[in-house]
Every structure is written in C-alpha cells, then in structure tokens.
Amino acid sequence: xxxxxxxxxxxxxxxxxxxxxxxxxxxxxxxxxxxxxxxxxxxxxxxxxxxxxxxxxxxxxxxxxxxxxxxxxxxxxxxxxxxxxxxxxxxxxxxxxxxxxxxxxxxxxxxxxxxxxxxxxxxxxxxxxxxxxxxxxxxxxxxxxxxxxxxxxxxxxxxxxxxxxxxxxxxxxxxxxxxxxxxxxxxxxxxxxxxxxxxxxxxxxxxxxxxxxxxxxxxxxxxxxxxxxxxxxxxxxxxxxxxxxxxxxxxxxxxxxxxxxxxxxxxxxxxxxxxxxxxxxxxxxxxxxxxxxxxxxxxxxxxxxxxxxxxxxxxxxxxxxxxxxxxxxxxxxxxxxxxxxxxxxxxxxxxxxxxxxxxxxxxxxxxxxxxxxxxxxxxxxxxxxx
Amino acid sequence: xxxxxxxxxxxxxxxxxxxxxxxxxxxxxxxxxxxxxxxxxxxxxxxxxxxxxxxxxxxxxxxxxxxxxxxxxxxxxxxxxxxxxxxxxxxxxxxxxxxxxxxxxxxxxxxxxxxxxxxxxxxxxxxxxxxxxxxxxxxxxxxxxxxxxxxxxxxxxxxxxxxxxxxxxxxxxxxxxxxxxxxxxxxxxxxxxxxxxxxxxxxxxxxxxxxxxxxxxxxxxxxxxxxxxxxxxxxxxxxxxxxxxxxxxxxxxxxxxxxxxxxxxxxxxxxxxxxxxxxxxxxxxxxxxxxxxxxxxxxxxxxxxxxxxxxxxxxxxxxxxxxxxxxxxxxxxxxxxxxxxxxxxxxxxxxxxxxxxxxxxxxxxxxxxxxxxxxxxxxxxxxxx
Amino acid sequence: xxxxxxxxxxxxxxxxxxxxxxxxxxxxxxxxxxxxxxxxxxxxxxxxxxxxxxxxxxxxxxxxxxxxxxxxxxxxxxxxxxxxxxxxxxxxxxxxxxxxxxxxxxxxxxxxxxxxxxxxxxxxxxxxxxxxxxxxxxxxxxxxxxxxxxxxxxxxxxxxxxxxxxxxxxxxxx
Numbered sequence: 001x002x003x004x005x006x007x008x009x010x011x012x013x014x015x016x017x018x019x020x021x022x023x024x025x026x027x028x029x030x031x032x033x034x035x036x037x038x039x040x041x042x043x044x045x046x047x048x049x050x051x052x053x054x055x056x057x058x059x060x061x062x063x064x065x066x067x068x069x070x071x072x073x074x075x076x077x078x079x080x081x082x083x084x085x086x087x088x089x090x091x092x093x094x095x096x097x098x099x100x101x102x103x104x105x106x107x108x109x110x111x112x113x114x115x116x117x118x119x120x121x122x123x124x125x126x127x128x129x130x131x132x133x134x135x136x137x138x139x140x141x142x143x144x145x146x147x148x149x150x151x152x153x154x155x156x157x158x159x160x161x162x163x164x165x166x167x168x169x170x171x172x173x174x175x176x177x178x179x180x181x182x183x184x185x186x187x188x189x190x191x192x193x194x195x196x197x198x199x200x201x202x203x204x205x206x207x208x209x210x211x212x213x214x215x216x217x218x219x220x221x222x223x224x225x226x227x228x229x230x231x232x233x234x235x236x237x238x239x240x241x242x243x244x245x246x247x248x249x250x251x252x253x254x255x256x257x258x259x260x261x262x263x264x265x266x267x268x269x270x271x272x273x274x275x276x277x278x279x280x281x282x283x284x285x286x287x288x289x290x291x292x293x294x295x296x297x298x299x300x301x302x303x304x305x306x307x308x309x310x311x312x313x314x315x316x317x318x319x320x321x322x323x324x325x326x327x328x329x330x331x332x333x334x335x336x337x338x339x340x341x342x343x344x345x346x347x348x349x350x351x352x353x354x355x356x357x358x359x360x361x362x363x364x365x366x367x368x369x370x371x372x373x374x375x376x377x378x379x380x381x382x383x384x385x386x
Numbered sequence: 387x388x389x390x391x392x393x394x395x396x397x398x399x400x401x402x403x404x405x406x407x408x409x410x411x412x413x414x415x416x417x418x419x420x421x422x423x424x425x426x427x428x429x430x431x432x433x434x435x436x437x438x439x440x441x442x443x444x445x446x447x448x449x450x451x452x453x454x455x456x457x458x459x460x461x462x463x464x465x466x467x468x469x470x471x472x473x474x475x476x477x478x479x480x481x482x483x484x485x486x487x488x489x490x491x492x493x494x495x496x497x498x499x500x501x502x503x504x505x506x507x508x509x510x511x512x513x514x515x516x517x518x519x520x521x522x523x524x525x526x527x528x529x530x531x532x533x534x535x536x537x538x539x540x541x542x543x544x545x546x547x548x549x550x551x552x553x554x555x556x557x558x559x560x561x562x563x564x565x566x567x568x569x570x571x572x573x574x575x576x577x578x579x580x581x582x583x584x585x586x587x588x589x590x591x592x593x594x595x596x597x598x599x600x601x602x603x604x605x606x607x608x609x610x611x612x613x614x615x616x617x618x619x620x621x622x623x624x625x626x627x628x629x630x631x632x633x634x635x636x637x638x639x640x641x642x643x644x645x646x647x648x649x650x651x652x653x654x655x656x657x658x659x660x661x662x663x664x665x666x667x668x669x670x671x672x673x674x675x676x677x678x679x680x681x682x683x684x685x686x687x688x689x690x691x692x693x694x695x696x697x698x699x700x701x702x703x704x705x706x707x708x709x710x711x712x713x714x715x716x717x718x719x720x721x722x723x724x725x726x727x728x729x730x731x732x733x734x735x736x737x738x739x740x741x742x743x744x745x746x747x748x749x750x751x752x753x754x755x756x757x758x759x760x761x762x763x764x765x766x767x768x769x770x771x
Numbered sequence: 772x773x774x775x776x777x778x779x780x781x782x783x784x785x786x787x788x789x790x791x792x793x794x795x796x797x798x799x800x801x802x803x804x805x806x807x808x809x810x811x812x813x814x815x816x817x818x819x820x821x822x823x824x825x826x827x828x829x830x831x832x833x834x835x836x837x838x839x840x841x842x843x844x845x846x847x848x849x850x851x852x853x854x855x856x857x858x859x860x861x862x863x864x865x866x867x868x869x870x871x872x873x874x875x876x877x878x879x880x881x882x883x884x885x886x887x888x889x890x891x892x893x894x895x896x897x898x899x900x901x902x903x904x905x906x907x908x909x910x911x912x913x914x915x916x917x918x919x920x921x922x923x924x925x926x927x928x929x930x931x932x933x934x935x936x937x938x939x940x941x942x943x944x945x
C-alpha cells in the first residue's frame with residue numbers, strides 16, 4: 001500500500017465563542033497556517049480536499065456548498081464526509097493511496113457557539129420513533145453508559161474525576177486550550193449531578209475552532225517536508241446505531257475495539273502499550289477516556305482507572321495520555337475533534353509541542369468518537385520513524 | 387493502480403411515499419445488490435454510503451442512523467455528502483476504499499426518503515442558501531434553477547419547447563424501468579401545458595420528489611474475477627466543486643462539470659469522449675439540465691445540443707443514447723438514490739441485462755454524472771465492460 | 772437475464788393512508804435556532820446596507836472588486852485589500868417569474884409572482900452578481916440585460932440585512 005504522510009497542520013485560534021470571525025474567516029486562518037506549515041504551498045497545487053461536517057451543527061443544509069472558497073479549493077475535487085474529521089482524514093488518505101493524487105487536504109471546524117439549542121440537535125440524532133418521543137435530554141444516554149461501564153469494570157466515580165483534573169491541568173500548558181484549570185477530585189465530585197453518575201464537570205464543554213491538515217504521498221512528502229509524520233495505520237468502525245441493540249456496547253466501546261484492531265493490523269502493532277509512546281484519546285465525558293483506553297487495548301478492562309491514579313497516563317508515566325488537555329481541557333470541537341487530536345500528535349512527533357513536549361516520542365495514537373448517541377470511532381497511528 | 391469492478395447492483399422501487407423507513411429502504415437495496423452477486427454481508431469489508439440533507443428526515447447525523455440498514459454494523463462505515471451529486475459521488479467514495487488497497491470489497495448504498503419532510507421537502511431547501519445574504523429573501527430551490535435555465539436558454543436562443551423535449555423523452559423512456567414511479571406516457575403538450583412554477587420551469591419539467599434506495603457491490607480485480615464473468619470496471623472518476631458565490635458565475639455553462647469530466651476521461655484514457663462513449667446518463671432533475679450537462683461532459687458541442695436532440699442523436703438507437711434508464715424525470719428523484727440508480731443502469735446496460743431498455747450494439751463504455759450543492763458540483767464516473 | 776429481480780421494496784403509500792390513519796407515523800417539529808457570527812466582511816456589508824450603501828472589497832492581485840465583500844480572495848488565496856463602495860444599480864444577468872413560495876406552497880390568486888434575479892452590481896467586477904428580487908415592473912417586461920436600481924427601505928426601517936433593499940426596479944440613466 002502507498003505510504004501517506006502529514007506534511008502540514010494549521011489550527012485557528014480556539015475559543016468558547018468566536019464572535020469576531022465568520023466560519024469562513026476562521027477556516028481561512030487555519031488553511032493559511034497549514035499551507036505555510038507545509039513550506040508555503042499554494043492551494044492550486046493541491047489535488048483534492050475533504051471536509052468533515054454535519055448540517056445540523058452548522059444550521060446549513062448541504063454544508064458542502066460552503067467548503068471550497070476558504071480553502072482555496074474553487075473548481076477542485078472537493079467533498080464532505082459527515083463524520084469525525086479523522087474519517088475525513090481516512091478518506092483523504094485513501095485518495096492518495098489510489099495513486100491518482102499526491103496532495104490532499106482534510107479540514108473541519110466547529111462553530112458550536114452559534115448553535116442555540118444543542119440538546120435539541122443531539123436529540124435529533126436519536127431514533128425518531130423509538131427514542132426521541134421519550135422527551136429526555138439526550139445526555140441521559142451518557143449517564144446510562146457510564147453507569148454500566150462503572151458497574152462492569154469496578155471503576156469508580158473518583159477515577160473519572162481524576163481524568164477531569166488531569167486533563168484540565170494539562171491544558172494549562174497548551175496555549176490553544178480554552179478550559180485549562182487547576183482542580184481536584186473533590187471539586188469534580190462535588191459538581192452538580194446531571195445524568196447521574198455523570199456530573200457537570202465530567203462533560204467537555206464546546207469550543208469553536210478550525211483545523212486543516214495536508215496529507216502527501218511518499219514522493220511529495222520527501223520533497224516538501226523536513227519532518228514528515230507518517231500515517232502507519234488507521235481504522236474506523238460503527239457499532240449499531242440502535243440503542244436497543246447495543247448489547248456489549250453499553251459498558252464497552254465496541255467501536256473502539258474494532259477501529260483499533262484495523263489500525264493496529266495495518267501498522268503491524270501487536271502490543272500497543274509498548275509500541276506506542278503516547279496518545280490523544282477521546283474524553284468527551286470523563287469515563288470515555290478510561291473506557292476508550294481499555295477498548296484500545298492500552299490496558300485490560302477495569303485497569304484504566306487504577307493506572308491513571310498511579311500516574312501511568314501522566315507526563316512522567318509510561319504512557320502519557322491527552323497532554324494537550326483533551327476535549328475536557330481544550331474544548332469539544334465536534335466534527336473537528338479528531339483532527340485537533342491528530343494535530344497534537346503531529347506536533348509532539350515533530351518536537352514542536354512547546355511546554356507539553358514529551359521526550360523522544362516516536363509513535364502516537366489519536367482516537368476520536370462521534371459522541372452520543374453514536375457508536376462510531378476512528379483510530380490513527382502516526383510515527384516520525386521511517 | 388488497483389482496478390475496481392462493480393459486481394452487483396440492486397434497488398428499490400421509487401415511490402412518492404414509501405411505507406418503509408430510511409433504514410428499511412437501505413436494507414432492501416443492499417440485500418438486492420448482495421443477492422445479485424451471490425454475496426452475504428460477512429463477505430463485505432466496508433460500507434460507503436450516501437444520502438442528501440439530514441433535514442428531510444429531521445435526523446441529525448443521518449449517516450450514523452442509516453448505518454445498520456446499509457449493512458454497516460460493526461464495519462468501517464463512512465458517509466459521503468456532496469448535495470445532489472451524492473448518488474454518483476458515492477461510487478467514487480467506494481472506489482477509493484478499494485482502489486487504495488485498504489479493502490477488497492465494499493458496499494455502496496444510497497438512500498433518500500423525501501416524504502418524511504412535511505408538508506413538502508422543497509421547504510427544507512431554504513436552508514441550503516447563505517444564512518445572511520440569501521435566506522432572508524425566502525428563496526425556493528426552483529428559483530435558482532429557473533435562473534440558470536433562463537440564462538442557458540437566452541445564451542443559445544433555446545425555447546421552452548426545446549427544453550421540454552427532454553422531459554418527453556425521459557419520462558416515456560422511464561416507463562420501461564421496473565422501478566419507475568410513473569405509469570402514464572406524456573406528450574410535449576402535457577409538459578408545456580403543465581403548471582408554470584417558476585418561469586421558465588413548468589411542473590413536468592421537474593423530476594418528482596421520491597423515496598427510494600439503490601446499492602452496488604464493488605470488488606478489487608482479484609475478487610471480482612473470482613466472483614463474476616462480467617465485471618463492470620470503474621474506468622474513470624472525477625469531481626469538481628465551484629465557488630459558493632454562485633451569483634458570480636455565468637450560469638449558462640457548467641464549467642465544474644467539464645473539470646470533473648476531464649479528470650474522469652484522463653483517468654480512463656479517453657481522448658474523444660463523444661466518439662468513445664456509448665451511453666450517457668447525465669443528471670436530469672430538470673429537463674434542461676440533461677442538455678446543460680451533455681455540453682459540460684464534452685459529449686455535445688455548446689449551443690448545438692438541441693439540434694442533436696431533435697435529430698435523434700441521443701435516442702436509444704442514436705449515436706449516443708442519453709438516459710436509457712429514463713433518468714430522474716422518468717424513474718423518480720430520491721436524490722442520492724437517483725444518482726446511484728444511474729450507476730445501476732450503466733452496470734445493467736454494460737452487462738447486456740437491461741431488458742427492454744437495453745441499448746443496442748453491445749455498448750462498452752458509459753458515463754454517469756450527477757450535480758448538486760448550489761448549482762456548483764459535478765461527479766462523473768466512467769464505467770466499462 | 773434481466774435486472775427486474777434485483778428491484779425489491781419501495782411499497783407506495785397514498786396521502787389517504789396517512790390522512791385516514793391507516794399507517795402509524797411519528798410527528799416532530801424541529802426546533803433548531805442558530806446565531807451565526809457574521810465575521811468581519813459580512814458585518815461591514817450589513818452595516819453599510821443599513822446606511823443605504825453597498826460595499827465591496829478589492830483584491831489587488833486579480834484586480835477583482837468583490838461583492839458581497841470577503842476578507843480573502845478565494846481565487847488568489849490571499850487577504851483582500853481595500854473597502855470599495857459600489858453602486859446600487861446593476862444589470863439583470865438572469866431572472867425568473869416564480870409562482871411558488873419558499874415552502875412549495877403557491878402564491879395566492881392575484882398576488883404578484885416572486886421575481887428573483889441575479890443582478891450584476893455596477894462598480895463591482897464584471898459578472899459579480901448577487902441574488903435579489905425585482906419590483907415595480909410588469910413581469911412581461913423583464914429582460915436579461917435590463918438595467919435596474921435598488922429601492923431601499925426608509926432609513927428608520929433598515930436593520931442591517933439584505934432585505935434593507937426592498938427590491939431592484941427598472942432604471943433609465945438620464
């Protein structure tokens with residue numbers, strides 16, 4: 001299979017709001033940064049563009065219409081994936097692997113602050129006949145999942161609270177992060193119960209921002225990039241969308257298991273905990289980070305909370321996780337979540353992660369989940385090694 | 387580069403209002419496509435699906451909602467979206483899944499249930515317009531197509547009657563398609579006397595809203611040759627998206643279609659498309675669009691297309707049969723599924739299995755195209771036997 | 772062999788089946804509200820519309836004067852340059868006479884049809900058109916290439932919206 005590298009990354013300013021710019025202007029900023037990062041390439045020289053978006057988050061039907069201009073992609077092959085931006089990345093990667101293209105952009109953004117009734121939007125993702133008429137706030141699904149996960153694994157609410165404390169602390173060292181804070185288990189546990197056992201502080205808050213990434217074929221990567229970061233493996237999978245058929249999916253992240261299996265197979269990884277140096281992993285809800293670590297085979301089921309509290313996933317630990325601050329610390333970027341996590345991994349692998357830089361890292365993992373009520377996840381393995 | 391074949395195809399009937407849910411429609415088409423090549427779901431490695439605006443169903447993240455209906459449960463599943471062009475684009479989406487070397491088999495499924503939108507799917511198109519500079523004018527989708535059609539007619543001196551010929555041809559041809567939602571033949575007078583909706587567009591110049599689904603199975607060369615004697619190859623793919631500032635483009639010519647077509651022809655090694663291609667399935671949600679697109683596809687000289695149409699050049703026994711399926715005007719227009727229906731048609735035509743619609747002379751090479759967003763994107767696929 | 776056997780499903784319902792409750796259905800009315808950030812370029816565009824003027828932005832590389840204004844030139848892919856006021860007159864590039872409202876309902880008998888048009892704005896680059904409505908004109912008299920001028924709402928009624936221009940009407944230069 002043809003090899004593909006990341007040769008450019010651009011991220012706009014992130015914020016809880018972004019009143020001063022339109023989505024077009026925000027994406028333009030990220031695109032310019034990305035093309036500069038790739039050595040000052042002009043978008044005319046790029047072969048194709050893949051955006052990731054969901055219409056209801058933008059308040060636009062067929063959001064694909066508004067993709068080309070701000071990326072410099074007028075009259076170019078452009079398409080949209082309604083998925084996490086790492087699915088968009090997979091699509092862009094496959095474009096190159098066909099041998100038909102050398103340079104492809106993946107882009108995504110969040111203007112979540114513009115959505116006035118976010119809970120309604122999420123409820124519209126639930127089955128219109130069997131779930132929506134119940135009239136519940138859709139976050140109840142996360143409460144159900146968390147309850148089942150804690151029950152099956154013996155993980156405690158305090159373990160989950162520790163995820164929040166660590167990620168928000170890590171975010172203090174990330175100048176892009178919106179929700180960095182010094183907090184502790186007690187404060188998290190004392191935050192209001194919303195969908196018990198899920199508490200206010202267990203939930204990542206929305207942020208606005210855009211991320212644009214440039215992918216290249218091996219030939220083009222060697223020409224353009226001083227420090228190409230290679231995509232060693234990628235996998236994505238969808239468990240059932242029906243809540244009533246989810247079986248193992250309530251307590252375990254089945255989609256993450258399947259996605260990781262595909263990605264590890266492609267990357268030739270058999271022992272992820274030892275062959276991968278660090279990870280940026282979905283933490284839309286605190287328990288998700290632990291559940292995902294287990295499903296990604298970084299540790300055994302029921303182990304993640306304990307390892308976390310022993311410091312295994314901290315900066316000094318054996319397997320640092322979410323040095324960026326994760327979604328809890330950086331902010332929840334919706335469809336752009338995955339690409340932001342990927343950008344963090346790329347910066348670490350290039351040694352450009354500033355005060356959060358890890359020493360000597362060679363291989364990293366980014367994992368994104370599409371949020372409730374979905375059961376879709378994407379795993380990407382990146383490496384700076386040839 | 388890895389070759390990719392279509393090895394199976396299936397679809398539902400297109401109907402104004404289906405009993406089935408979107409998931410069930412997807413299932414029916416998927417099952418039919420699998421049955422057509424004797425495969426089972428466990429033989430499929432990934433799913434590439436497509437559907438147009440979520441607003442029709444009032445379902446956010448509709449790709450996730452549809453996943454199990456498309457056979458995507460516990461598989462890599464990804465939905466692509468380029469507005470109205472999604473139906474033809476979905477096979478491109480499937481093509482790179484296989485051509486990349488990532489997968490050997492891929493299900494490509496498109497579904498649309500427009501009747502879920504009440505009182506009428508048209509109303510939901512208000513939200514495709516720019517939220518600040520256009521939506522406040524309360525436009526209807528018909529408006530902008532009428533603007534484009536008027537410009538196209540004015541540029542070449544075409545008449546409303548010229549444009550109506552396409553609907554007559556396609557609607558009557560569609561009666562031969564077993565999935566068509568129509569039963570009655572129409573005449574030129576029927577089209578011209580139908581309600582004027584938005585001058586120069588009459589009601590029968592427009593394809594109907596429909597519910598339906600269509601699917602194909604893709605396989606790598608190795609797998610395809612094992613499973614079938616008659617693979618139909620994806621020879622070329624191309625797509626292009628023009629600026630969202632649609633008012634700044636001269637609407638008389640779809641330059642994005644030309645860009646997409648050139649990309650597909652180059653990949654397919656086609657130098658003289660009008661001579662080499664045997665069947666064309668241009669996107670025809672409105673009569674004029676089929677002609678507009680034939681020009682963009684470089685299959686007809688600009689401004690001469692009506693003459694060729696009148697001369698029978700695009701008839702079933704003409705030099706270049708156009709829309710042997712009956713197209714969206716003749717079969718129905720469940721948006722993404724309608725584009726995929728065109729792919730199914732090429733598959734059946736190139737295998738000689740199109741029954742009473744079969745294009746004579748053993749056609750070898752066909753092109754399908756779809757169009758969407760704000761009159762700004764084309765996806766083009768060349769298929770060969 | 773024919774494809775007929777691979778067409779299955781698609782069971783048609785009639786309007787009556789629903790009206791008479793022969794099939795079950797679930798109803799929901801979507802409640803989605805958005806407050807879109809206008810950004811720099813469109814914010815200024817709207818502010819000038821409120822002032823009764825149309826503003827554009829130039830790109831000094833491709834020499835285009837672009838309306839609606841934008842902070843970057845999408846073709847040259849660089850920041851745009853100067854703010855430029857353009858005229859509130861222009862030329863009809865194309866038009867339609869529409870009897871259908873946005874929600875597909877029909878206009879009432881006797882009501883004037885909607886008259887959308889693409890209008891190339893004077894002072895902007897050739898071909899720079901915006902969608903708007905025509906008014907004070909018999910639909911029969913509308914021609915492609917016709918010159919038109921904006922009819923503004925009274926200043927006190929303008930809100931900073933594209934609808935601050937009521938419509939464009941035919942206009943003869945003196």
